[in-house]
Amino acid sequence: MSLNDAERAVRWVGAGLLVAAWVVSALGAAGALGRKPGRALGVARGRGALVAYLLAGGPYLVACVILWRPLPMEPADGVRLACLALGGALGASGFCLYLWGRLTLGEMYNVSSSLGSELFADHRLVVSGPYRFVRHPMYLGIILATAGALLVYRTWTTVFVVLALPGVVVKARHEDRLLAEEFDGAFRAYRASVPGWLPHGSRSGSDRRPGRTSKHVRMTEGGG
Numbered sequence: 001m002s003l004n005d006a007e008r009a010v011r012w013v014g015a016g017l018l019v020a021a022w023v024v025s026a027l028g029a030a031g032a033l034g035r036k037p038g039r040a041l042g043v044a045r046g047r048g049a050l051v052a053y054l055l056a057g058g059p060y061l062v063a064c065v066i067l068w069r070p071l072p073m074e075p076a077d078g079v080r081l082a083c084l085a086l087g088g089a090l091g092a093s094g095f096c097l098y099l100w101g102r103l104t105l106g107e108m109y110n111v112s113s114s115l116g117s118e119l120f121a122d123h124r125l126v127v128s129g130p131y132r133f134v135r136h137p138m139y140l141g142i143i144l145a146t147a148g149a150l151l152v153y154r155t156w157t158t159v160f161v162v163l164a165l166p167g168v169v170v171k172a173r174h175e176d177r178l179l180a181e182e183f184d185g186a187f188r189a190y191r192a193s194v195p196g197w198l199p200h201g202s203r204s205g206s207d208r209r210p211g212r213t214s215k216h217v218r219m220t221e222g223g224g
Contacts, residue, residue: 003081031107035120064161098142104126108120135196
């Protein structure tokens with residue numbers, strides 16, 4: 001298989017993973033529509049939220065389509081191979097982490113955005129899976145997958161998406177703030193024992209388990 005064929009294959013696999021992630025998230029968002037809402041922060045519900053999402057999301061998607069052009073660069077074959085290997089590994093690991101977090105949340109999953117976040121009225125504790133190690137595994141997965149996409153596709157769209165990643169950090173901060181308001185000391189104990197983005201290499205897995213410190217609730221992570 002030539003390098004061009006390998007690059008094409010990895011790109012198609014990446015596109016398939018993106019569609020799969022979107023479908024899984026969309027199904028979760030659809031299941032959340034009938035749930036009774038709880039505490040919210042920012043624009044997170046009602047017609048105002050829908051209008052805000054459309055105003056923010058519409059131009060973003062249009063920009064992604066318009067910018068889907070290759071970067072003005074012709075890397076050497078060795079560089080292309082390195083980008084393909086590293087980008088493919090980052091993309092696959094990012095997708096797996098995102099999917100692991102999404103499936104672990106189950107019915108506790110809900111869409112949040114940089115415009116607002118919301119808990120369910122009957123939100124339950126979720127401490128298993130990747131949430132034992134980091135507070136925002138799905139967002140970390142998005143960051144890893146986006147970095148991988150930049151290396152594999154090398155388009156202006158992937159550069160644009162990378163530049164938009166601070167919005168993921170904003171969403172994570174909104175969720176942390178909402179959880180702190182809702183669960184007070186319990187969430188503070190969780191935040192003290194479980195890092196937001198990178199696991200503590202100096203602690204064992206059992207030491208990091210939130211249930212060993214205090215009761216806390218994991219809010220949903222989502223796109224939008």
